[in-house]
């Protein structure tokens with residue numbers, strides 16, 4: 692199976708975590724696109740979705756799934772999203788699609804984060820994938836210096852403006868051995884909107900697609 696087929700496989704598997712009549716939290720990315728399509732095809736009638744991006748909103752609406760504002764809900768049972776990397780504790784790097792800020796906001800509303808990913812995303816230590824950080828543009832130079840002190844090289848993602856009007860730094864060369872401490876530290880640097888380490892809002896479940904089918908990891 693190629694990577695696209697694995698994404699479709701886990702997208703379909705994630706529908707089992709959605710209950711009819713529920714409001715579901717929906718992430719962003721090509722794997723989530725597969726989930727949205729599978730949900731629409733499944734006949735599981737949800738009451739609506741809280742979406743983490745304009746991209747997912749458009750796809751949900753195209754399928755006739757109602758999109759609610761995050762302010763319209765007090766909580767969500769489940770949030771389904773992909774990841775750029777996930778480790779053996781359910782800690783993730785996210786933001787390859789530049790949607791990390793809204794993803795973290797919607798994930799924070801949910802009782803359970805179900806990560807859907809192909810097996811290439813499972814890593815021992817986070818940091819090989821360039822770490823996305825949404826920032827206020829004015830802080831770019833200072834934040835680049837701060838990451839350099841941690842051994843990272845930050846590059847501005849050219850031509851990208853997020854749904855919130857922010858910019859993205861992609862940081863290479865990091866080895867994130869303590870994701871909770873790293874997230875807490877970087878999150879309080881002035882000019883950081885959201886760091887793409889999801890440790891406080893980690894996954895509780897990962898549906899990992901590989902040659903043998905879908906493996907369910909519980910954290």
Ligand SMILES: O=C(CO)[C@H](O)[C@H](O)COP(=O)(O)O
Nearest residue numbers: 720721722773786787788790
């Ligand atoms: O964090 C994300 C978007 O901001 C995505 O979940 C992540 O980039 C994975 O994307 P894909 O499913 O396309 O591989």
